[in-house]
Amino acid sequence: MSSRLVPALMRRARLLVALVILVMPSALPHDTDPTWSWPLDPRPEVVRAYEAPPHAYAAGHRGIDLAGKAGAPVRSVDDGVVAFAGAVAGVEAVSVDHDGVRSTYLPVAASVRQGSPVVRGQVLGSLLIAGGHCFPAVCLHLGRRHGAPYADPEELLAGTARIRLVPPSGPPPVPPPVATAAPGASLAAPVEAPVSSPYGMRVHPVTGLLKLHDGTDFAAPCGTPVRASADGRVVAVTYDPAYGQRVVVDHGGGLATSYNHLEKASVRSGATVRAGASLGAVGSTGMSTGCHLHFMVVVAGAPVDPMLFL
Ligand SMILES: [Zn+2]
Ligand SMILES: [Zn+2]
DSSP states (O other): OOTTHHHHHHHHHHHHHHHHHHHHHHHHHHHTOOOBOOSSSSOOOEEEOOBOOSSTTSOOBOSEEEEOOTTOEEEOSSSEEEEEEEEETTEEEEEEEETTEEEEEESEEEOSOTTOEEOTTOEEEEEOSTTOTTTTSOEEEEEEEESSSEEOGGGTBSOSSOOBSSOSSSOOOOOOOGGGSSTTOOOOOSSSSOEEEOSEEEEOTTTOOEEEEOSEEEOOOTTOEEEOSSSEEEEEEEEETTTEEEEEEEEETTEEEEEEEESEEOSOTTOEEOTTOEEEEOBOOSSOSSSBEEEEEEETTEEEOGGGTO
16 A cells, blocks of 8 residues: 555545544434433323234234324324325224334324325324224224234333333222212113123233223123113224224213123114113124123213122
């Protein structure tokens, strides 16, 4: 190497370093920030965590549910391109591709179109009530996918303190005052059967995680008729990966009941029912280890101990 070439190379190397330093700051937000921003504002509570399915086609919870208000703006967690905006199995949803990682939001009334570029924090649409995983409460389901398999979105969300409605250990969340339900509301048992698992914290029989068991289990054989606990209106007849075939009845005054893991439902959404009317039959659909009825009482959007009403 000639003595003239060395200083020339040194100068070129110094120029290169200077260029890299100049370029770095603008590249920082995209290339070195692996986190996502929260899709709801203010930062929402995680009301249901990700539950990895035991195998690709099994039930699980392929995302997280974030508490929200109906109509709230739903924002993209990162820069990307809208991969999908529309209904999936009757539920309005939006998906955004971020360099091979896909975020999915539902139920959301999209205000963006497929193929549109979006930036982190940009509004994708507004949060709907129908089709949500917390129905009749309102929440946003956020999914995260790398190629084919789903992954836990919570790992990517910015911030160190992870907020959970249900702490890894400790008491269940404090329910809202029962006074918000119809005064003196009392409910009839949905089946004639012994309680096999009460409402409260427990180790989930399928996932092995300690979490709130958000209803009362009645050990009744599959096929046993399930009856409405009080007069009301059927507001949902849906299939949920966790709750299986479910029927939700609104009794007014902020009080609702739901009947889960049914073998089949015998009512349609919108039907008016009287107390004792048949809603379907006990089954073991969704995340369930055997025939039983998972009965829930929801007051002002939050599950409470059904035994307070029975
Ligand atoms: Zn969900
Ligand atoms: Zn249960």
